[in-house]
Amino acid sequence: MRYTEETLIPQLEEFLKNIPLTPRINASTELAKIAVEYVVQNYNTFPVFTALPPSDDEFPHYTYGNPKRKFGQSEIIEVLKTVCLAYFHLTGNKLWIGDMQLEHGGRIGTHVSHKLGLDADIDVIEVGDVPNINRPLAINTAQIFLQSGATLVFYADHNVVNTVNEWALENEIKGHLSHEPDHTKHFHLRVG
Structure with missing residues (x-):
């Protein structure tokens, strides 16, 4: 979880600053943000084997x-x-x-x-x-x-x-x- 919050999310935000924001990229970006937010909010409900x-x-x-x-x-x-x-x-x-x-x-x-x-x-x-x-x-x-x-x-x-x-x-x-x-x-x- 720490990796997601400290590395992945900042890298995603930095990446998004450097690409052209077309409607298609904006839609994909929103889906990626929803997925990351879901992981962050629900991490404790994932199984631990x-x-x-x-x-x-x-x-x-x-x-x-x-x-x-x-x-x-x-x-x-x-x-x-x-x-x-x-x-x-x-x-x-x-x-x-x-x-x-x-x-x-x-x-x-x-x-x-x-x-x-x-x-x-x-x-x-x-x-x-x-x-x-x-x-x-x-x-x-x-x-x-x-x-x-x-x-x-x-x-x-x-x-x-x-x-x-x-x-x-x-x-x-x-x-x-x-x-x-x-x-x-x-x-x-x-x-x-």
């Missing part, structure tokens, strides 16, 4: 992508911690955590979801990319996700999705996998 903790013995993981996208609600953080620890005990390897959410929410990139701080992208390097994957490890990993509290997991491999969903039904696990053709390089976890 929890930062992904650094890797340690209780939460072994790597991260990839933009560090500003590593925030979430406590539910996803706890599931990720459980998932990462279980996977590390199973394989001796760490999972890679990608996009989650911005600290104060909002749309990130091309993601349709990731808006509520309840989603995380997980890359399981040892599984490989669909279609050339280590299917048994993909199945075991997806089972870990559901056992750890993920309610929905997106993945591109039909065989993995069907196998894990049958297993979840047989074992009365609440979560399930959903086929998502764009998720060929990573899993997408959701809680809640």
